[in-house]
Amino acid sequence: MTGNCETITVLLRASLRDQILTAATAAEPDEACGLLLGIRETASARIESVVGLPNRTEQNPQMHYQIDPLDFLRLDREAQLRGLEVIGVWHSHPDGSATPSATDRALAWPDWCYLIAGRDDNGKHDLRAWRFRNDRTTEDRVTEWLP
């Protein structure tokens, strides 16, 4: 992990992008969420697996999500066995854009990969990648969709 502000390219296969958008649609009107397993290198984050997890928020699930830390722990072990690591999280904004909210920003971990599924101005599905610096400012990452 670098912790600097250089641009990081997120590498994601189209099938995994579709998996996130399908899960987000299925969960509506609630937010969907899960973790991203992959390989983090200096200039890229290659996502190898997208895992959907139950939304365990104790707040309104249409506005918030939370991942059970035990789910995280078990996936971290699984990733380790596969030579991968948990490199980020994905979640959906059922009625919002694919940009980080104030809550997302406040609870973010620096230099992790955040994928947010939302809607664009035309109401179409949108998926964008973000990372958060230590000061909670964000940077829209370059995302390369792999076939």
Place this chain on the structure above:
Amino acid sequence: MATVTVRIPAALREFSDGRAEVDLQADTVASALAALAGHFPLLAQRVTDPGGAVRPYVNVFVGETSIRDASGLDTALTNGDVIAIIPAVAGGQV
């Protein structure tokens, strides 16, 4: 003293020189985290507050048991235990 392993999540490895695991000698979670602070003080600052309490947005597990469901920082350790630092993952559209 038990020999235990502390597992560090990717989100915090910039504070552990990139190391995913650290082996330590400790008999409680508190002493393990104190030993960890000796190696990686910036990592320890993100796990515990200045008073030594685990921060609200961090979870510490011994095996599959959260220390919040055990004896907290006084949770006893035995040889081979794995302590996992798990970041709380949450957010939402508002």
